[in-house]
Amino acid sequence: AQTVTQSQPEMSVQEAETVTLSCTYDTSESDYYLFWYKQPPSRQMILVIRQEAYKQQNATENRFSVNFQKAAKSFSLKISDSQLGDAAMYFCAYRSARGNSGGSNYKLTFGKGTLLTVNP
């Protein structure tokens, strides 16, 4: 079974600075997807960024980028120019690219989350 580990329960950053959130995962598969979701106080789960394991290029989305190290099974999220609105719980998630017996389960396995505080 796959596992996702976020070793930093809490992080803080000054507004306009850069912060990196860590995520490691364990899998025997070679084809999979990795995600970062953001959960603000409203509790809505919002997709931040997605990485496909077969792509060597790191995904970027505006101020958000990842450092994907497949051999090390590491998937960190970098937030540049941090804003007050970035304050939230961030979850790393893994999904296999293989279905289940021809089906399409594609369930997500989540880490326990990192609470990010942005200081003005």
Next chain:
Amino acid sequence: NAGVTQTPKFQVLKTGQSMTLQCAQDMNHNSMYWYRQDPGMGLRLIYYSASEGTTDKGEVPNGYNVSRLNKREFSLRLESAAPSQTSVYFCASSEARIRGETQYFGPGTRLLVL
């Protein structure tokens, strides 16, 4: 286009009571999911439905049942609520036939079992 909607937003139950959490999506997705979120545990999959007419157990299915009513709706039922089922419940959907598809989440239902 509302995305994924869930009702109710908040519910208080007494131990032994039953209730159904409703979820609907208007994105024409084939797959739908129910997760629960507990403090310090992240999200864990309860049940999922790969397509209309099919349902399967996830990591923590005990004490729950689901119904995929049609392509749009996927309900989660607690037959006899227990305090251990106090949690925040999220429904999600995705178009699983598309490689690389993303799961989109509803706003969550906060359930308190006394």
